[in-house]
Amino acid sequence: MSTWQAIILAIVEGLTEFLPVSSTGHMIIASSLMGINELPITKIFEVNIQFGAILSVVVLYWRRFLQSFDFYKKLLLAFIPAAVIGFALNDVIDAMLESVVITAIMLVLGGVVLLFVDKWFRNAEKDEVSYKNALAIGVFQCIAMIPGVSRSAASIIGGMSQGVNRKAAAEFSFFLAVPTMLAAATYKLITDLLQLELSDLIKFDIVKIQNSFEVIQPEDLQLLLVGNVVAFFVAMAAISFFISFLTKYGFKLFGYYRIALGVVLLALLAMGVDLKV
Incomplete structure (x- = not known):
């Protein structure tokens, strides 16, 4: 992977991670078009x-993260369903993540849902998330374990289904992304990159841990650093745009976009293009 390819992937990640459009689908297309979808890195x-x-979420909303302990209790409550289900069904989820067909189909279906969300929940007016709302949002977030659903879309719709308005639901979705994505990304790096078992960490097998880090090359560290910096700044811009756009116009445009993207993926698969997650 070259530096410019790393920058493009980081831009795609930053733009799509917090929008209800599924970052997975975009990463599939971007990496496949650049011919790097099969590289281990x-x-x-x-x-x-x-x-x-x-x-980017922590920096943009740093004041919210310095609020009362109540804020963190709600995040923990919302995080628990994903933590439990994700751990229990890890193998099933990994198997689904390998399917581009599932990703494409869920992009289309999710897009159709977004076309009607504003109408369904037009009376959602609460600007504060309660404990009950937080738990419900956490349950909805679990739907995003199916690739193509979009964690952002699932959790925001979950909030609106509880009567929370679009802006408050979107912001809570961003906050919930911090523990959820942090846990998922850390677990994936430990198991996929370092090829460690949780038992190795629990036992603190220092030999296995040291040996596992030998797979990381110096050039890989440089790419990872560049990617994280780019993703950070692009995500900050994307979040600011999304909140403003969502408040004014709602979800419909994102729905049409998802449907189009899903159709593109299905068309590429039908043409025999080798797409991999």
Whole structure:
């Protein structure tokens, strides 16, 4: 992977991670078009640059993260469903993540849902997330374990289904992304990149841990650093744009976009293009 390819992937990640359009579908297209979808570093890179995107939320909303302990209790409550289901069904989720067909189909179906969300929840007016709302949003977020659904879309719709307005639901979705993405990305890096078992960490097998880091090359570290920096700044811009756009115009445009993207993926697969997650 070259530096410019790393920058393009990081831009795609930053633009799509917090929008309800599925970053997975975009990463599939971007890496496949650049011919790097089968490189071992690509999957590692795509997981790692999520840390830059996560940091953008913390920086943009740093005041919210310095609020009362109540804020963190709600985040923990919302995070628990994904943590439990993700751990219990890890193998099933990994198998689904390998399917580009599932990703494409869910992009289309999710797009159709977004066309009607504003109408369905037009009476959602609450600007504060309660504990009950937080738990419901956490349950909705679990739907995004199916590739192509979009974690952002699932959690925002979950909030609106509880009567929370679009802006408040979107912001809580961003906040919830911090523990959720941090846990998922860290787990993936440990198991996929370092090829460690959780038992190795629990036992603190220092020999295995040291040996696992030998797979990381100096040039890989440079790409990961560049990717995280780019993803950080692009995600900050994307979040600011999304909140403004969502408040004024709603979800419909994102729905049409998802449908078009899903159709493109299905068309590429029908033409025999080798697409891999």
